[in-house]
Amino acid sequence: MAKTAQLDTSKHAEQRSPAREALHHLMRHRSARAGMVILGLLILMAIFAEVISPYDPTELLKDVKRREPPCIHILGCPADKPEHIFGTDGNSRDLFSRVVFGSRLSLQVGIITMFFAILIGLIIGAVAGFAGGWLDNLLMRFMDVLMAFPSLLLSIAIVSVLGIGLINALLAIGIVSIPRFARLVRSTVLSVKEMEYVQAARALGASPLHILFKRILPNAITPLIVQGTLGIATAILDAAALSFLGLGAEPPRPEWGLMLSEERNSIFSAPHLVFFPGLFIMLTVLGFNLLGDGLRDALDPRLSRSSAA
């Protein structure tokens, strides 16, 4: 099975560009497809949040009771009651609208933190790997120390310095994620730095910056995409965790972790208030995890395709 698949790829490789080849593998990867469907729906939900949600996510509704269970008309809820498909929360706000707007926040959180972490990690890793010597040692030992802490704990410590708030929480999660990207970029730089095509560029008189950006760093793009996608999943989970602890987003922001935290004491009386926000955190994280696994299998031929099926 594995052998025939490999033969196939080598035959097709002559006809297709590497990017199309990777896309082809990605589309055939079961979990990647599932991940893309989930994320596609979530992105649509985030873009059209205003259209989808029936109420303003922060509006306190006057005509409803607090913590009402879901009321869906086609499922037998009396037609004279206002429809709230996920019910209402402890401040009598429409939970569905809050969850829908939460998708916007969560996706932004994941993508912004990873963009920040990859950018800084790329700079640190490239400088360390390219310059070598004491600078490499200094930067990498610092990265080692950051990795010596459990990541969530370090983000908590950083938030304690920066102060409580969503932006600071994002910054903390971003800082904590830097080391793995820095290591990744550094190891790529080290592995290709001495290769002949790089020496050839140097012999042709290319400037060090040209060599670094045009010849060396393109090699790091693939692993960065894979790690970045998986990193978004972790970042979303950690951001929700910080908000849950009361160190991240502040009320009345419709952040899923915060929504869970606000209603965690009503788990026995109004479980829907805990269930739905958590479910959407899980779906979002699942989407990025599945897509990341698929990307790793599609983009990195060195890894076996069987392990993540």
Add this chain to the structure above:
Amino acid sequence: MLQYITRRLLLLIPVVIGILLVTFAIVRLIPGDPCVVMLGEKATKEKCDAFKERYGLNDNIMVQFGRYLVNVAQGDFGISLRFGRPVTDMIAERLPLTLELTFGAMLFSTFFGILLGVISAIKRNSIIDTITMILANIGVSMPVFWLGLLLAYVFALLLKDTPFYIPPSGRFTSGISLVPLAKYWGLTDLQGLQKFVVTFLSNTVLVNAFITGDWNKFKDAVWHLILPSVAVGTIPMSIIARMTRSSLLEVLGLDYVRTARAKGLIERLVISKHAMRNAMIPIVTIIGIETGSLLSGAVLTETVFSLPGVGTALVGAILARDYPVVQGFVIVVGIIFVVVNLVVDVSYAYLDPRIRLE
């Protein structure tokens, strides 16, 4: 082997100094006058000067860091600004619960993770395999605190009147409390390390119940630890299951496994005596890496199950800007994490002799 362990222990020193440097820097990096940060906005000039004098804040920063190192090495993490008592005492009270929870979660995740992974690998591409791997994917993506709340809902409310009821909060059924070991042993006037150890053991519920020989208390404590341990252990369990599956599948394709089968060994022995030995190496690594997520998960889950551990103390300290407490707990958890990773590396060397000889 001994040489290897010694070398690894020596390598630990710079990492621990790094951890201390980071935690030291964290508090120094707080914007504003340290005195205002520590004593609040209302602090007068005289109070500030006395404060700076007392904590040596007027000295050179390197001198300060040196003094900090010496203090921490002696087990002195400073005084809590909020409670006015030594941070070390708070650590002795709060750390045991977090460690018990981490340990329980580790047992759960390792046992079930390896079990599910082995089953999936043996029954590859069967329904069981597919379901396990889908569940593993979902398990990895679940927020710990959400899972904890759902477990509490199912086991404490839906199954309330069945034998499957499991309590959702606290360390004991109400009415049961711990006997402090100092009292049990009739010790008074404990100081320093002795005091720390006795308080620590006393608050480690399982150890306390074991020493005092109270089995009902022991069972009750284990019963209360089940839900939080399962919540904390689910993500690592999913990761361990996936790793076990792929690692075992890889080994099962090797020639020596075929030889073992060819000579007529029964399948159970092929798996347990031959294949698992080699498949264990990546699994052990993953378990080590996951300790970090177990510790983080324990910190998060405590708030859900209202357990008095490091997590609740840490969050309370951050909200109250009680920096010595934040510093102390972060250092302790960081060092535990580093030590666990050391243990993993050593067991790695035990499993794979090539590493020792490098």
